Amino acid sequence: MDAQSPVGKVETWLAHFNEALATQNMEALKGLFAEDCYWRDLVAFTWNIKTMEGRDAIAEMAGSVLGDVRPCNWQIEGDASEADGITEAWLTFETDAVRGKGHVRLNDQGCWTLLTTAQELKGHEEAKGPTRPHGVTHGAFKDRETYAEAREREARELGYTKQPYVVIVGGGQGGIALGARLRRLNVPTIIIEKNERAGDSWRKRYKSLCLHDPVWYDHLPYLPFPDHWPVFSPKDKIGDWLESYTKIMELNYWTRSTCERASYDAATGEWTVVVDRDGEEVILKPKQLVLATGMSGVPNMPDLPGMDAFKGEIQHSSQHPGPDAYAGKKVVVVGSNNSSHDICAALWEAGADVTMAQRSTTHIVKSETRRELAWGALYSEEAVANGITTDTADLIFASLPYKVLPALQKAACDETRKRDADFYDRLEKAGFKLDFGADDTGLFMKYLRRGSGYYIDVGASELVADGSIKLAHGQVTEMTETGVKLEDGTEIPADLVVFATGYGSMNGWAAKLISQEVADKVGKCWGLGSDTPKDPGPWEGELRNMWKPTQQEALWFHGGNLHQSRHYSQFLALQLKAREAGLPTPVYGLASVFHKS
Amino acid sequence: MDAQSPVGKVETWLAHFNEALATQNMEALKGLFAEDCYWRDLVAFTWNIKTMEGRDAIAEMAGSVLGDVRPCNWQIEGDASEADGITEAWLTFETDAVRGKGHVRLNDQGCWTLLTTAQELKGHEEAKGPTRPHGVTHGAFKDRETYAEAREREARELGYTKQPYVVIVGGGQGGIALGARLRRLNVPTIIIEKNERAGDSWRKRYKSLCLHDPVWYDHLPYLPFPDHWPVFSPKDKIGDWLESYTKIMELNYWTRSTCERASYDAATGEWTVVVDRDGEEVILKPKQLVLATGMSGVPNMPDLPGMDAFKGEIQHSSQHPGPDAYAGKKVVVVGSNNSSHDICAALWEAGADVTMAQRSTTHIVKSETRRELAWGALYSEEAVANGITTDTADLIFASLPYKVLPALQKAACDETRKRDADFYDRLEKAGFKLDFGADDTGLFMKYLRRGSGYYIDVGASELVADGSIKLAHGQVTEMTETGVKLEDGTEIPADLVVFATGYGSMNGWAAKLISQEVADKVGKCWGLGSDTPKDPGPWEGELRNMWKPTQQEALWFHGGNLHQSRHYSQFLALQLKAREAGLPTPVYGLASVFHKS
Numbered sequence A, B: 001m002d003a004q005s006p007v008g009k010v011e012t013w014l015a016h017f018n019e020a021l022a023t024q025n026m027e028a029l030k031g032l033f034a035e036d037c038y039w040r041d042l043v044a045f046t047w048n049i050k051t052m053e054g055r056d057a058i059a060e061m062a063g064s065v066l067g068d069v070r071p072c073n074w075q076i077e078g079d080a081s082e083a084d085g086i087t088e089a090w091l092t093f094e095t096d097a098v099r100g101k102g103h104v105r106l107n108d109q110g111c112w113t114l115l116t117t118a119q120e121l122k123g124h125e126e127a128k129g130p131t132r133p134h135g136v137t138h139g140a141f142k143d144r145e146t147y148a149e150a151r152e153r154e155a156r157e158l159g160y161t162k163q164p165y166v167v168i169v170g171g172g173q174g175g176i177a178l179g180a181r182l183r184r185l186n187v188p189t190i191i192i193e194k195n196e197r198a199g200d201s202w203r204k205r206y207k208s209l210c211l212h213d214p215v216w217y218d219h220l221p222y223l224p225f226p227d228h229w230p231v232f233s234p235k236d237k238i239g240d241w242l243e244s245y246t247k248i249m250e251l252n253y254w255t256r257s258t259c260e261r262a263s264y265d266a267a268t269g270e271w272t273v274v275v276d277r278d279g280e281e282v283i284l285k286p287k288q289l290v291l292a293t294g295m296s297g298v299p300n301m302p303d304l305p306g307m308d309a310f311k312g313e314i315q316h317s318s319q320h321p322g323p324d325a326y327a328g329k330k331v332v333v334v335g336s337n338n339s340s341h342d343i344c345a346a347l348w349e350a351g352a353d354v355t356m357a358q359r360s361t362t363h364i365v366k367s368e369t370r371r372e373l374a375w376g377a378l379y380s381e382e383a384v385a386n387g388i389t390t391d392t393a394d395l396i397f398a399s400l401p402y403k404v405l406p407a408l409q410k411a412a413c414d415e416t417r418k419r420d421a422d423f424y425d426r427l428e429k430a431g432f433k434l435d436f437g438a439d440d441t442g443l444f445m446k447y448l449r450r451g452s453g454y455y456i457d458v459g460a461s462e463l464v465a466d467g468s469i470k471l472a473h474g475q476v477t478e479m480t481e482t483g484v485k486l487e488d489g490t491e492i493p494a495d496l497v498v499f500a501t502g503y504g505s506m507n508g509w510a511a512k513l514i515s516q517e518v519a520d521k522v523g524k525c526w527g528l529g530s531d532t533p534k535d536p537g538p539w540e541g542e543l544r545n546m547w548k549p550t551q552q553e554a555l556w557f558h559g560g561n562l563h564q565s566r567h568y569s570q571f572l573a574l575q576l577k578a579r580e581a582g583l584p585t586p587v588y589g590l591a592s593v594f595h596k597s
Helices: A006-022 A026-031 A055-069 A147-157 A173-184 A235-248 A338-349 A367-375 A381-385 A390-398 A402-419 A421-429 A443-449 A460-465 A507-513 A516-522 A562-580 B006-022 B026-031 B055-069 B147-157 B173-184 B235-248 B338-349 B367-375 B381-385 B390-398 B402-419 B421-429 B443-449 B460-465 B507-513 B516-522 B562-580
Strands: A033-042 A049-053 A072-083 A086-094 A098-107 A110-121 A166-169 A189-192 A257-265 A270-277 A280-284 A288-291 A313-316 A330-334 A353-358 A363-366 A454-457 A470-473 A476-479 A483-486 A491-493 A496-499 A555-557 B033-042 B049-053 B072-083 B086-094 B098-107 B110-121 B166-169 B189-192 B257-265 B270-277 B280-284 B288-291 B313-316 B330-334 B353-358 B363-366 B454-457 B470-473 B476-479 B483-486 B491-493 B496-499 B555-557
Touching (some): A006 A072, A006 A086, A006 A110, A026 A055, A033 A055, A049 A055, A098 A390, A147 B235, A166 A173, A166 A257, A166 A270, A173 A189, A173 A235, A173 A562, A189 A257, A235 B235, A257 A507, A288 A507, A330 A338, A330 A483, A363 A443, A367 A402, A367 A443, A402 A443, B006 B026, B006 B072, B006 B098, B006 B110, B098 B390, B110 B390, B166 B173, B173 B189, B173 B562, B189 B257, B270 B288, B288 B507, B288 B562, B330 B483, B338 B353, B367 B443, B390 B562, B402 B421, B421 B460, B443 B454, B507 B516, B555 B562
Parallel strands (some): A166 A189, A330 A353, A330 A496, A353 A470, A363 A454, B033 B110, B166 B288, B313 B496, B330 B353, B330 B496, B353 B470, B363 B454
Antiparallel strands (some): A033 A049, A072 A086, A086 A098, A098 A110, A476 A483, A483 A491, B033 B049, B098 B110, B257 B270, B483 B491
16 A cells, blocks of 8 residues: 555554554644644434534544544545545444444644544344345234234324334425434334424415426435436425425325424423314324424514504415415515415516515526536435435545535535626616625525525516516505505505515524523524524534534434435434434533524 | 456457357358357347247347347457356447347357347437436426426326327236336336225235235335335235335326227237226327236136025135134135245135145245245345346346256245245145156246246145145136035135135236137237146247237237336336337247237
8 A cells, every 4th residue: 555645645644543542642632633624523423413613622522532432443435536636535444333424534743633433323224135134924824914014003002102212393305304314223103293284384385386306406314316307306306205205215104194292201301292183183292392393493583563454465475375376466575585486476577566675785606507516526416426326425424524514515605606796686676685794605505504695596587677567666664555565665566465585594483492591591593603694603513403413312313404404304314213223322512502593 | 358257258259249140141140159058139139039049049149130230349348257168258239229238158169158139229228317307397487387287287188188199908927027117218208007006906815915025126226125124025015115106206107997799900019008097098099019018917717507506605815805714614726836825825824714726746945945046146135246247147147048947946846845845745744746847947937938836935835735725626617505515525614715826827818808710810818838747849939928019000919027027117118218219120030829818
């Protein structure tokens, strides 16, 4: 082995790294990392989702956990590669509890980024491939219970005579992906979904809705879309897919079911979850409760003077039924992000007279540009052709610490701005107020920091640019009998006012279902602490409360887009399985709470 | 390139082969084949499914078709390999109409086996991967039709204001796999299924039924089972999978629908198909009619003296509802093949008193032995680990001409017999009459030749061996008020008699739905002409009438196990698409009819 080859460099580093860990030599460990360095761990070392930033933080974590974790058997997987002074490679390793996969980037000082992820719990692996079940018990047995009978019995008993270990509130893509992983890990789970059918949370939205992310980004675990699946899935198609998926994966998925309230008994380590199941009250007693109610939390509905007097209809965007009833009507849509644009365009298509009331600047990016510049390398047909599987893409993405993302995203944002300069010009000429993020880092950073403030253009921007969708500016200060009044005194007549005014933090669901006390204890969800609008500091390094232990024992938050639902459900499922299996799960660095919402 | 390396040998041969084809030099072509040689073509050269056996047959075919087909661009795909004096390689090629894939085996005389298959029609490729649909039309359009609306409109119009190009009678795995391929090829198709839900043809069978083939053999096209799928799928699970599959693939699948009758107008090239759709009569006018009614055809029900007098119940095995109502009852099951064994075992499990009436010798093979010896190399976890995809396995399997199969199968059968000698001894000691096929070639040859005469043991044989299932021997000659009477005069009392007496040839469905004249014109389906029991000669070289043009224009037969439904649906779909697209499809070597049933 040539020590100066990429593989040689990684092997040398890995040997030293292994030695430092095995001997718990923290000084040696620090010496292996560059001055600017990151170790991101997904459940392998910390039983947490945590990025250690800098040598001291890394040494502190390692010093704290190594006695329990005992990592070993570090190997390079495949080849290493080198470009722009960075050598990178995939790693495999084990700890006492898990088999892991990692990724390392070295520069001339040492390690710049290290990712460690738990892939499976030893002794609690998913039964798949060579270990898949046999399916039929060959032989002959008096009063044999068939597959269908066993499945029917499970569905009948779970939640009644047998308690689930996990209850997931919310059966959208998040709850479904997590449910599928827990099913494969053999963790008894019930998913509570308010709608009649799985997928209705998509079907019931406005009729022109399609996914804004391309198909390669949207796969669920285990069962990829067939290769004729459209690039941008229409909402009903994704709804039908989710419904088939729940059946194929045999989830215990309770439709027409609403979680009424939940409370935790710390003494017994048990939740009491009151569910209205299609009119029947059922009390569930799970050990773990997951809120997968959508990362958007509870709708923000402003309380304006004059609302009672308004003679038309008022809706939050989440209640908007689509445009069909509003042909020829005057509609004001308050807000200028994704929902507002989608709703305005669909209303215009249906023949309504539409005004968008823009309250603050908005970031716009054309869907095709984003598809190419944001996802092309990892999630595209080209990536598939280059052998980048969905799992590989997810891990590459995970290997980039949140701290270094803005610089990478800014480059893509700058290129977007240059490429679509004419488009942005036309929008500004029409009076639309644009931004490109607090530090010009664009859409994805806004998504991570605040989950709002942008529109992925699939057509509405041209309607704004050419005046088909009218623009108004400023906060709505009150409503009159016939419309809305803006802060500058402008009055806009309306038959319908749609408040596309976003959602509160996801811990609003904890307030609603559990208690304000618990909601305050766990604090704000989502966001990084970037000290940009709607994402106050201090810097936290990971998304707040998502997919990891919270300040409330046995309460978890799961959500995000299809990519996050797929990828992070793996780590949340492993955390839940470890607890169900009774493994020790000492959490390192449980995040403090700095904001209540 | 070393001319003596495996690749070198194939390249040399291929260059000569290409030259002989391009110059239509039949003498040169013959010289490139070994004395014992086969060219199997699936739709690429012959617009037929056809094996040319021997140099003369090959030259005759080539001489007849080359002017139209114009093959070119022959390439080796991947590496070549060499073992036991045989050099083999994958090939790609094109003709005027298709892109093809092939496989060649060379021996020291020249080519021993050549497979050529059509993979796609030029200009009519499936939209997949890089050519997948976009899904949403970005932009804004007045009165946009959404995906859900377009799909709903298609379902509403097809068969009423718009006619399908293809009607498939029968919505089991065969009809579903073909329907999925036609959907991807954009051929308007309706599938007629008598049951309430897709998958009911599995669900409604006896409750202990599981697939007898392992999971790797059973994938449908485009959407493989997830990797936790059990080795042997229980019937309800496969039923649910088929149902989800029809939805995911968006098939126009008419449930509760029965084909009443069909007739062909040669002048207009159009079928008139009368369908009872959930009580409503609908007249369909497709150009092509596919019978996918199950390769087993119409049930054989004997007409015995005394049947009217019998006071118990009489069922054909296809009508048997499962054992639940027969605990404590006396049951005689006539026949000793798969259905009989499965039904007997389930009845025994449920507490019935069961006698199996064996009419002739039966071939038995233990499921696990078969899994290992019959499928291990191509369809197993090991094969997957060796990089053998389902498509690759299917093509390797297709590359072995039917003529050479018996010798290969005999080796596996001999090994089976040796390995399970004790098992066979015990069965014979219990009085069970065994065979191993007319030429000791075992189960798969029986399947191909007659589709019957065997049981894949998943447990019932032990019940036969230990006397739990009682045995009787000989033909049933009459029924009495209280039971059955065998040819030797033995009377067996029964509350229920199940005739597991098999099915007629699939052209019985043509007789039933079209006319006896058409059934006679197309003749017997299935079987090879091996001159063994129930498969009279002359030798035909391919399965009769399956997946290929028949003597009745525009009438096709589709069926078989999950492997055949998957693999041959590809070639049937391409034949149908070519006709829909108006391509010339001159059929070479349309098979003559030697037997009416």
